[in-house]
Structure formats: structure tokens, C-alpha cells
Amino acid sequence: xxxxxxxxxxxxxxxxxxxxxxxxxxxxxxxxxxxxxxxxxxxxxxxxxxxxxxxxxxxxxxxxxxxxxxxxxxxxxxxxxxxxxxxxxxxxxxxxx
Numbered sequence: 001x002x003x004x005x006x007x008x009x010x011x012x013x014x015x016x017x018x019x020x021x022x023x024x025x026x027x028x029x030x031x032x033x034x035x036x037x038x039x040x041x042x043x044x045x046x047x048x049x050x051x052x053x054x055x056x057x058x059x060x061x062x063x064x065x066x067x068x069x070x071x072x073x074x075x076x077x078x079x080x081x082x083x084x085x086x087x088x089x090x091x092x093x094x095x096x097x
Contacts, residue, residue, distance in 0.1 A: 007065035007092060008056060011072055014088045015052040018081070025079045027055065033075055039063060 018026055027047045035041065042062050050058060059068035069092055076085035 007069050007095075008060050010088060010091045010095065011059060011068065012052060012056040013091075014072065014076070014084055015056060017084055018052075022079060022081065023052065026075055029075045029078050030055075030071070033071060033078070035071070036067070039067065 015023065015026070027050070031041055031044050031047060033041070039062075042058050046058055047055065059072060062068070063071055069088065073085045073089055076082070076088070
């Protein structure tokens with residue numbers, strides 16, 4: 001994963017690494033993840049047909065860049081992609097350093 005760019009580009013690069021079945025699992029889990037107070041789940045109608053670019057945009061527009069990354073990391077861990085969660089976390093940290 002490249003170490004330059006915005007949180008949005010890191011999110012997209014991460015989602016691009018998921019196969020089709022895992023991307024479907026990601027979206028399914030995303031609609032059920034517990035959220036911090038003040039946030040609402042992205043409506044399934046917007047997620048269901050979304051491709052990776054759409055879902056990246058939904059994450060950042062719905063939750064903001066910081067929390068969008070946190071939610072993504074949690075969902076990746078929940079669908080057993082701890083490696084991608086760790087790489088995303090490292091990329092974000094390196095990009096802001």
C-alpha cells in the first residue's frame with residue numbers, strides 16, 4: 001500500500017484488495033456494526049449496489065475521514081482481515097506523520 005495520499009485514497013486501496021465475496025461481507029457487516037454515539041449506519045439502499053469507490057465515498061461522507069477509517073478497520077477485523085486492518089492503520093499513521 002502506498003504511503004502517500006489522503007485517508008480516502010488509503011480506504012479505496014484497502015477495499016480494492018478485498019475479493020468480491022469479502023467485499024460483499026464487508027458491506028453486510030458495515031450495515032450492522034455498532035457505532036459511536038451521534039453516528040448512524042449508512043442506509044443499505046446506498047451500500048447494496050455500491051462498488052468500492054462508492055463505498056469509500058460513503059464512508060468518508062457519512063462518518064468523516066477519521067471515523068470512516070476507524071469503522072473500516074473494525075469491519076475488516078470482524079471479517080477476519082486483520083492484515084488489511086493493520087496495513088490501513090499503518091498507512092494512515094505514516095501519511096499523517
